[in-house]
Amino acid sequence: MNDTELQLAPNVDLKTIKNQALSPKQLNYASYSKDQDIIYFLIHNYSNYEEIMWSLYKKEKDYVLSQLKNLLFEISKLDKRLTWDCQIVYERYKKAYKLKHSKSTWVN
Secondary structure (H helix, E strand, C coil), X not given: CCCCCCCECCCCCHXXXXXXXXXXXXXXXXXXXXXXXXXXXXXXXXXXXXXHHHHHCCCCHHHHHXXXXXXXXXXXXXXXXXXXXXHHHHHHHHHHHHHHHHHHCCCC
C-alpha cells in the first residue's frame, strides 16, 4: 500500500457504526440521507481518509477519483442498500476535487 491509497478499516461492524453515525451529536448535515451520513462516517472514521487526504488530493484527478470509487465500493459491499448513496457521495467528491486539489498545495 502506498501513502495515497485509501483503505477501509478491517472487520467493520456496520450495525455498531450505524448507531454511532446516526447519534444526534454526529448528524451535521440535515440535507443528507441517513445512509449518506453513515457513508461519510465510515469514510472519516473507519478509513485512512483523514490521514492521507492532503497527500491524496495532490495527485491527478483520475487517481483520486479511482481511490474514492474503490473505497465507496468497499463500503457498498458492507450493505448493498448503500450503493445508490455511495454514488451520490462519489459525485460530491468529484465536484469538490478542484478545490481540494488547490488546497492541498498549501499543506506539506
